[in-house]
Amino acid sequence: MTRVEETWRQYVPSATLHDVDPQRFRFEWHSADLDGVSLVRYDLAAQVHSTAEPQAQFLACRVAGSDVRLHSDRHDLDPTRPWITDGPRVHAHWDAGAHVTALVFDRARLERLGRRITGDDTLTLHVTALSSISAQAGATWDRTVAYLEQSVAGLDADDKVLRAELARHAAAVTLSAFATTARDPRARSPQAGPAPALVRRALDFIAENAHRGITVDEVAESVHISTRGLQYAFRRALDRTPAECLRQARLDGAHRELRAGSPKTVAEIARRWGFSHPSRFAAAYRDAFGVSPSVTAAAHRR
Known part of the structure; x- marks a missing residue:
C-alpha cells in the first residue's frame, strides 16, 4: 500500500489510501508525462478507500469496477462517468478491484488553454460540477484517454512536438467533457476579442x-x-x-x-x-x- 500511495502522490500530492486489505493486494501502474499533463493508469485489486484532493492541479479521472462507489464531501457521484476536481475531495471505494485512468493537468497551463479557447483573457478556470456533463461526453473522454495511451506508447522520449500536441488534445477534450467556467459564459466577463x-x-x-x-x-x-x-x-x-x-x-x-x-x-x-x-x-x-x-x-x- 505504501508503494501505491507514494507512486500516486508523485502526481497528486494529496492522494491517500485508506482501509486497503493487504491479503488481497495486487497493483499494476503505468504513467506518461506529456506537456503540462500526466497520463496515469493503474489496476488495484484490493478492498480500497481512496481520497484525491488536488492542489494547483485539475484531476480528471475514471474509476471502473463492478462495485465502485464515488462521492464528494457533499454528493454521491455516478460511478459510470468520469469525474474532475480542482480541489474538492473525491472519495472512491471498491472491494473487488478497479481500473483507474486519470489525466492530471497543471492548473496554470490548463487555464491558459481555456483562455485561448474562450477568447477571454481574464478567465479564471474552476470546476463547476464534478461529473462529466453527460454520459456521451464521458464516453468521449474515455476514448480520448485510450487514444492517448496508444499514442504515447510509440513515442520517443525526445518527440516534444507530438507530446505537446497530445497534451493540447487532452486538455481540449477535458474542457469540453466537464462543466467548468470555460463552458459557462455567465462566469466570464464580456470581451470582444483576444x-x-x-x-x-x-x-x-x-x-x-x-x-x-x-x-x-x-x-x-x-x-x-x-x-x-x-x-x-x-x-x-x-x-x-x-x-x-x-x-x-x-x-x-x-x-x-x-x-x-x-x-x-x-x-x-x-x-x-x-x-x-x-x-x-x-x-x-x-x-x-x-x-x-x-x-x-x-x-x-x-
Whole structure:
C-alpha cells in the first residue's frame, strides 16, 4: 500500500489510501508525462478507500469496477462517468478491484488553454460540477484517454512536438467533457476579442503573484509600460482596469483556498489575499460568487 500511495502522490500530492486489505493486494501502474499533463493508469485489486484532493492541479479521472462507489464531501457521484476536481475531495471505494485512468493537468497551463479557447483573457478556470456533463461526453473522454495511451506508447522520449500536441488534445477534450467556467459564459466577463500580448503578459503576472502584495505599478513594470499605458491597454482590450483584474484574481485565490477546506479562518484567508477588512471582503466575495465566504468554508471544511 505504501508503494501505491507514494507512486500516486508523485502526481497528486494529496492522494491517500485508506482501509486497503493487504491479503488481497495486487497493483499494476503505468504513467506518461506529456506537456503540462500526466497520463496515469493503474489496476488495484484490493478492498480500497481512496481520497484525491488536488492542489494547483485539475484531476480528471475514471474509476471502473463492478462495485465502485464515488462521492464528494457533499454528493454521491455516478460511478459510470468520469469525474474532475480542482480541489474538492473525491472519495472512491471498491472491494473487488478497479481500473483507474486519470489525466492530471497543471492548473496554470490548463487555464491558459481555456483562455485561448474562450477568447477571454481574464478567465479564471474552476470546476463547476464534478461529473462529466453527460454520459456521451464521458464516453468521449474515455476514448480520448485510450487514444492517448496508444499514442504515447510509440513515442520517443525526445518527440516534444507530438507530446505537446497530445497534451493540447487532452486538455481540449477535458474542457469540453466537464462543466467548468470555460463552458459557462455567465462566469466570464464580456470581451470582444483576444487581448494583445502585453495585456496577456500582465494578466499572467497578476495570476502568478496575486498572493503577494503587488501593486498596479508593479504589474506595469513587469511588462515594461507606464501605469497610465497599462490602464489604457486594459480598458481597450478588456473594458476593465488592472486594479479590477488584480482584485478578482485575489478573490479567486481566496475562493480556491476556502473550497480546499483550509483550516484557517475566513479572516485569515482574507488577509492572506490582501483584504484587510473582513466585511468588505465578504461583500466582494458575495458579489463574485453568489454566497458568503463563510458558507463556502462550511461546505468544504474537513
